[in-house]
Amino acid sequence: MSANLAYARPLRNEPSRDADRQHVQQRGAARGRPTHIEIVTTRAQRNARPKLAYSVITIVSLFLIFAGQLLLSIVVSDGAYQLSGLQVQQKDLLRTEQALLEKLQILGSTQHLAANAAHLGMVPGSNPLYLDLSTGAVSSAPGTADPFGCGGGCSVVANSLLTGVPLVDAASAAAQTAALAAQAAAVAPASPQPEALHATAAQSVPIANPDVLPAPLTN
Amino acid sequence: MNTRRARLRISGMVLVVFLMVTVFVVRLVDIQVVRADELNAQSLEKRAQELITYGVRGEIVDAHGAVLADSVERYDITVSPRASLARENAMGVIADGLARIAAVTKQDPDDLMAVILADPASDFEYLTQGVTLDTFRAVDALEIPWVYFELRNGRSYPNGEVAGNLVGFIGTDGPQAGLEYTEDACLASTDGVSIFEKGEDGVRIPGSEVTTREPTNGGTLRLTIDRDLQWWVQQRMEQAAQQLGATWATAVVIRVSDGKLMAVTDYPTVDPNNVNDAPREALGSVAFTTPYEPGSTIKVLTAASLLDAGVVNQSSQILAPYSREFPGAGVISNAFYGPDQLTLAGALVESSNTAIAGFSELLAPEARHDYLAGFGFGEYTEVGFNGESSGTLYPASEWDRRTNYTVQFGQGMTATSVQMASAYQTLANGGVRMPVSLLEGCEWPDGTVTEAPLTEGTRVVSETAARQTVEMMEMVATSSGSAPNLQIPGYRVAVKSGTAEVAEAGGYADNKVVLSYAGMAPAEDPQYAVVVTAGVNDRVFSGRIASTFRDVMAQTLTTFRVPPSTTPSPNLPLTW
Numbered sequence: 001m002s003a004n005l006a007y008a009r010p011l012r013n014e015p016s017r018d019a020d021r022q023h024v025q026q027r028g029a030a031r032g033r034p035t036h037i038e039i040v041t042t043r044a045q046r047n048a049r050p051k052l053a054y055s056v057i058t059i060v061s062l063f064l065i066f067a068g069q070l071l072l073s074i075v076v077s078d079g080a081y082q083l084s085g086l087q088v089q090q091k092d093l094l095r096t097e098q099a100l101l102e103k104l105q106i107l108g109s110t111q112h113l114a115a116n117a118a119h120l121g122m123v124p125g126s127n128p129l130y131l132d133l134s135t136g137a138v139s140s141a142p143g144t145a146d147p148f149g150c151g152g153g154c155s156v157v158a159n160s161l162l163t164g165v166p167l168v169d170a171a172s173a174a175a176q177t178a179a180l181a182a183q184a185a186a187v188a189p190a191s192p193q194p195e196a197l198h199a200t201a202a203q204s205v206p207i208a209n210p211d212v213l214p215a216p217l218t219n
Numbered sequence: 220m221n222t223r224r225a226r227l228r229i230s231g232m233v234l235v236v237f238l239m240v241t242v243f244v245v246r247l248v249d250i251q252v253v254r255a256d257e258l259n260a261q262s263l264e265k266r267a268q269e270l271i272t273y274g275v276r277g278e279i280v281d282a283h284g285a286v287l288a289d290s291v292e293r294y295d296i297t298v299s300p301r302a303s304l305a306r307e308n309a310m311g312v313i314a315d316g317l318a319r320i321a322a323v324t325k326q327d328p329d330d331l332m333a334v335i336l337a338d339p340a341s342d343f344e345y346l347t348q349g350v351t352l353d354t355f356r357a358v359d360a361l362e363i364p365w366v367y368f369e370l371r372n373g374r375s376y377p378n379g380e381v382a383g384n385l386v387g388f389i390g391t392d393g394p395q396a397g398l399e400y401t402e403d404a405c406l407a408s409t410d411g412v413s414i415f416e417k418g419e420d421g422v423r424i425p426g427s428e429v430t431t432r433e434p435t436n437g438g439t440l441r442l443t444i445d446r447d448l449q450w451w452v453q454q455r456m457e458q459a460a461q462q463l464g465a466t467w468a469t470a471v472v473i474r475v476s477d478g479k480l481m482a483v484t485d486y487p488t489v490d491p492n493n494v495n496d497a498p499r500e501a502l503g504s505v506a507f508t509t510p511y512e513p514g515s516t517i518k519v520l521t522a523a524s525l526l527d528a529g530v531v532n533q534s535s536q537i538l539a540p541y542s543r544e545f546p547g548a549g550v551i552s553n554a555f556y557g558p559d560q561l562t563l564a565g566a567l568v569e570s571s572n573t574a575i576a577g578f579s580e581l582l583a584p585e586a587r588h589d590y591l592a593g594f595g596f597g598e599y600t601e602v603g604f605n606g607e608s609s610g611t612l613y614p615a616s617e618w619d620r621r622t623n624y625t626v627q628f629g630q631g632m633t634a635t636s637v638q639m640a641s642a643y644q645t646l647a648n649g650g651v652r653m654p655v656s657l658l659e660g661c662e663w664p665d666g667t668v669t670e671a672p673l674t675e676g677t678r679v680v681s682e683t684a685a686r687q688t689v690e691m692m693e694m695v696a697t698s699s700g701s702a703p704n705l706q707i708p709g710y711r712v713a714v715k716s717g718t719a720e721v722a723e724a725g726g727y728a729d730n731k732v733v734l735s736y737a738g739m740a741p742a743e744d745p746q747y748a749v750v751v752t753a754g755v756n757d758r759v760f761s762g763r764i765a766s767t768f769r770d771v772m773a774q775t776l777t778t779f780r781v782p783p784s785t786t787p788s789p790n791l792p793l794t795w
């Protein structure tokens with residue numbers, strides 16, 4: 001390790017080192033200063049010296065690593081906030097879903113369906129027929145007795161959850177359907193057409209009535 | 220400078236550095252190893268937040284998955300009176316806030332104010348409890364700083380009174396009645412705990428969440444009940460009960476092939492959503508819990524027993540006057556005057572007490588007792604319903620001489636509606652009694668099913684005895700006085716009526732009866748057995764609920780699409 005470093009210490013007046021002293025005295029005389037010693041490196045030693053570039057690279061990369069780590073931790077903690085926000089949102093949506101499911105179950109309760117059916121003028125089937133698809137046989141069933149003539153509208157089996165839940169109104173339901181259809185008609189032409197060429201063709205297709213099941217076009 | 224001093228100095232420095240490193244190492248080991256747990260705990264305490272994660276109580280569903288009981292999230296709105304009163308211009312701010320809350324929760328603002336003023340130093344009072352998500356969000360949006368919310372798990376019964384007698388309900392102290400109570404082991408959930416670390420602003424530190432206990436959800440309890448049939452039968456029975464002025468009425472529909480209950484209805488029935496308004500007697504299921512003396516519906520079981528023992532056949536003859544004195548047992552009378560010379564079939568059609576008592580003498584009491592026990596009387600059914608009764612069937616050795624006869628026409632013993640349905644299921648199923656089941660099973664989140672119904676049947680009477688008894692019951696549907704009210708076009712119906720007296724202290728009540736009709740259809744290959752029963756405080760006869768039986772049976776056949784009969788009913792001789 002010490003091979004490329006010059007070993008020097010202050011010289012004393014020793015005859016054995018005459019040549020060196022002469023050389024030093026000459027340099028000192030040239031600068032007009034007293035005798036002064038300086039390490040002189042050989043060319044090989046100079047070449048072996050660490051270059052500035054290396055240290056710059058090291059420092060810059062260290063800096064980059066620190067900066068990268070900092071950015072990473074910023075991103076991670078930002079992700080934590082995002083995660084926390086999304087979790088809150090998820091919880092909120094799950095709650096909404098549950099509340100809607102609860103409402104759906106109440107609206108789907110037998111009492112509500114029966115009362116609505118009666119309200120819309122439906123009566124229990126008195127003489128249903130069944131077609132057995134495997135044998136093709138038609139059989140009848142006794143049907144639903146309605147001795148009190150109120151069908152599903154008797155409402156003797158109470159359900160307190162249905163308090164304040166309105167029955168469907170045929171007229172307003174029809175109006176709502178018409179409004180939806182009109183809305184659909186208004187939106188459809190404004191929606192962007194994939195290509196201008198198809199525009200006329202698309203407009204000539206009648207807007208489907210939401211009440212009618214779509215039927216395939218056949219030749 | 221001499222080398223020696225330099226060396227000394229270097230050594231000194233090394234020593235100092237070494238000592239410092241030693242001190243640091245000791246401290247490091249002390250912190251990182253020796254006191255690590257203690258320090259970690261301390262630091263965690265500052266950052267950690269314990270979070271209780273709630274498990275969800277299982278649903279109760281009908282055979283087809285329609286939800287009868289469901290867990291829902293509810294919210295309690297709470298207030299801190301101390302915090303609210305500490306504000307500037309407190310009374311004005313509070314009055315304004317409460318008025319806005321009351322507008323959402325539809326309460327009286329003065330009541331809410333009373334809550335706050337009741338204990339001004341308190342930090343926690345309920346403004347209202349158990350509100351829905353919509354209300355919670357509306358109140359939350361008001362952003363009143365001294366109002367807080369608590370989540371609580373509620374229970375909703377979307378179908379109200381439908382099967383309310385079976386499902387039961389949950390009170391503030393947990394399950395109170397019905398399957399909610401007895402099947403709590405299936406339905407109950409356990410809460411979990413997870414711990415996470417939070418930063419200064421309350422956001423959890425990523426990756427810090429540790430779940431120390433997972434919450435477990437309850438299982439789904441699937442009943443054998445058909446919700447729509449249950450609703451229809453419940454409605455029909457309620458109409459019948461109101462028409463009759465009955466104090467109670469039950470109906471049981473049981474599937475013949477496997478003993479599964481399709482409908483068990485009670486009048487009155489609780490709406491589990493609104494338990495407070497229900498009368499006390501509506502809180503359980505009378506069909507399971509309240510035995511009665513069944514009366515004449517037992518006669519067909521007596522006939523089946525005698526047929527199985529080989530001591531009679533369908534046309535065995537007996538002289539059955541309106542009343543007859545039996546040795547040591549006193550006088551036994553019929554309800555009506557009718558022909559005296561009856562066959563066994565005629566004895567059932569005329570529902571003659573004297574004829575059945577006479578036929579009973581052909582078989583020893585012990586054997587007759589064992590047949591009745593075989594049909595399931597005096598024993599709890601396999602359902603094990605909350606508060607179920609086993610009814611009473613005394614051992615033959617304890618029968619007095621009168622009971623020896625009367626028990627064969629359903630007095631001096633008691634049974635529940637479900638036991639009666641099970642006995643008729645036995646006759647309809649060719650003499651094999653299937654275990655009664657109300658549960659299809661408890662379905663766990665991992666897909667396993669527990670509490671599946673028992674499937675092992677026991678033979679009570681021979682297939683021939685059962686078939687012959689059902690044939691005689693068809694004669695009741697075609698030839699008895701109530702026959703016009705029992706016809707279901709296209710189907711052969713087998714049925715037996717019962718008008719039972721009700722025992723009271725010191726004898727039978729003068730003006731109390733239990734009316735019942737029990738039967739099965741289609742008679743040539745019975746699929747469903749139906750028992751309808753009503754307790755009436757009046758002197759009336761079973762014919763009053765014949766049409767109710769017919770309607771329930773017809774609805775059952777329609778619901779399950781039972782194909783009509785293709786052969787005509789037999790015509791057995793009733794008299795000789």
